[in-house]
Amino acid sequence: MxxxxxxxxxxxxxxxxxxxxxxxxxxxxxxxxxxxxxxxxxxxxxxxxxxxxxxxxxxxxxxxxxxxxxKEQPSKVKEIRLTPQIEDHDLETKRSQAERILRGGDAVLFVVKISGKEGPQAKSLLETLMKELGAVGRKQTGIQLSGKQAAVQLDPL
CATH class of the missing domain: 3.10.20.80 (Translation initiation factor 3 (IF-3), N-terminal domain)
Structure with missing residues (x-):
């Protein structure tokens, strides 16, 4: 300039x-x-x-x-790892952390580790998080279940 x-x-x-x-x-x-x-x-x-x-x-x-x-810099993707048996307080902490990241302009990748038949439980956990964070982020793709993990990426609005 x-x-x-x-x-x-x-x-x-x-x-x-x-x-x-x-x-x-x-x-x-x-x-x-x-x-x-x-x-x-x-x-x-x-x-x-x-x-x-x-x-x-x-x-x-x-x-x-x-x-x-x-604005020219590409947004970063920050990964947040969870388990399906997460406690309510820990889930609230992770949700507020994700909200802060999304408001800062970076994307969030939620990864839930699955073992055994925890697939539906992990999927419902990710759906809950997406619903709660709908005001600050939108999902880039659907929930992806693959082998030992379920993942979804939220981009900032």
Whole structure:
């Protein structure tokens, strides 16, 4: 992201502080206006001519750049392991942990270890968790029963 004196174009297409279109002006005039209003001149794209630039409050440009970088990063998948005989308090702890992860923007993979005929019990446990976490996450795929485990992945909304 180019800011202020780093913009080398002779003319820029300028947008004001409140989003109003100020037209095509020389870069020197845009910099003078930015200094007069005590804001930064930020180039939003280098792919067009004249490059579009915005007048943004000081410090706000850095925050926008950080948010853009954060959105570019792929979400991580955090795994939470359970057993079908989990106690109520432990289940509540795991549910709140998953809720915190989902609100943070990462996905959660619930894995329930199965031994013997615990398949239906594990499936009902995962369905309960999906129902309780429906406000902060949605399932990516259905519940997958395979061999010694049942799993489901929830993605953040």
């Amino acid at each position: 180019l800011m202020n004196e780093k913009i080398k174009a002779s003319e820029v297409s300028l947008t004001g502080v409140n989003g109003e279109d100020l037209g095509i002006v020389s870069t020197k005039e845009a910099l003078k206006l930015a200094k007069a209003l005590k804001v930064d001149l930020v180039c939003t794209s280098l792919m067009s001519f004249p490059p579009p630039c915005k007048l943004i409050g000081s410090g706000q440009a850095k925050q926008e750049a950080q948010q853009a970088r954060k």
